[in-house]
Amino acid sequence: MARQRAEFAKWLGPVLDALRALGGSGKPREVCDYVAEHMSVPSAILDATLKSGQTRFYNQVHWARQYLVWEGLLDGSTHGVWTLTKSGYEAKLDETAARKIVAKWVKIHADARKSAVSPAESSEDPSTVEPDEEEHGAILLEILKKVTPEGFERVCARLLRESGFERVTVTGRPRDGGIDGFGLLQLNPFVSFRVLFQCKRYKGSVSRAEVGDFRNAMIGRADKGIILTTGSFSSDARAEAEREGAPPVELVDGEKLVSMFERARLGVKEKTVFEVDHAFFANFMGSET
Template identity: 60%
Template sequence: MAKKNSQAEFVKWFGPLLDALRELGDSGKPREVSNKIAETLNLSDEVLDETLKSGGNKFHNQVAWARQYLVWEGLLDSSKHGTWKLTDKGKESTLTEHEARDVFLKWVDFHRKAREEKGRSQVIKDQEGNTPEEYEKESSPELLEVLQKLSPSGFEKVCRELLREHGFENVVVTGASHDGGIDGYGTLEINPFVSFKVLFQCKRYKGTVSRAQVGDFRNAMIGRAEKGIILTTGTFSNDSIKEANRDGAPQIELVDGQKLIEMFEKVELGVSPRTVYEVNLHYFKSFMD
């Protein structure tokens, strides 16, 4: 089995995730839950900003995996509608670190039996490096990887198309001029009487956008627009999120890799929906004992 300190770090979030959902009224959006855990445990920016090799945020991915195991255990609802919710069993449950590890090992062994060609350590490794959704469809091409392979100008242009599909008008990419960090602009109409100009910046890479980069973008947009958007295939540091929402300064919307994928899927831009049947592992478990 893999070493405890190098594999399956997400087990430590099992109990805090249950506690966070109870504090949120038994349900919450994924980021709300992660933020509540971070707030309650006073997690450092170093933990919150760590990234995976794929460029995704490691902490949020670990919390997502903790949620997946709790779904398999019947403590969380399996709904795919973007809200995590405690089941009746989950409302009454708490997990110590020891109990969490027992739950984890039970389901790792179950998946190992379902994938007999893989040992326990390989199953854990596969999970650690992917999101729960990626693990279930590991043979599918990843949209984020495709976006990261585009040229910088190509990514700017596809972001232009994405904004158009989401209701923006007169969207223009400024091209090679890189006007003070501004990659483009567009108009968003709120209603027939109100519309405003929005500036946007596109960052096609696997890294983390820093607070300084958000500040530089805001400085470039002051006096030119009331709203700004930064779209990246990477992630945003905890400090950059605080900077984007700083009181008294123009607000900046942050779109990270995960949200970017959701935006593409919502309007089916460059992606095609497919119907699949997901195996309900909880149902079959009793027949494998």
């Protein structure tokens, strides 16, 4: 694999470091945020997106995770949580070692294709596609981007109801400061929060200004705000949402939106599938050099 086609290799070591710092396991977003912060990844890289709307950085970190699973350094049995194996806890990877792992598995997959151990795999650049485990998520996001604006607001309202919100209403009023609806989150018989939400069918990133405008529109009208998007949020937008002393705004990007649909079993059907375990067959392939 040419160097430019293995750009994600530089994140293998940082992913292991992040998971060690997180106690051995973490959600994908936690790992990505840790890597971005501790590697001082520039905003230009964090905000760059693919055609699907997924951030390029997030995509590359996911590919790094996939190679770490194949190498036996991460447990690949649980989707949605990344977990170190015993070997992963002990492994320290610099970029040279990481590229050797990538080259090793590229060769294993190429040999597997030639010997028909597995079906032909995509020849696309891994840095421009999403891992297979997230294929249904990409399809779901593409569908959501094609519904009408009103349809997206209604399906988001349904998602909030399925997630425990009550009295969810889509306002449908123009010139309402970007407020698309409201709901009530009842924490217990004594405590509840009024929440305003905004829905954005985006391919790109929601900006810091848009988060600020939404917060200004919700001040005095709700305890909390939620922005749901099929796209992503710029690093500045995330900083604005978490700004100390300002009313809190929860950000739901495409990744989190997919996980919420999965959790609510809304618009998706669970099924059991099998995939070839390349790591198992690697022991029978002979020399890997």
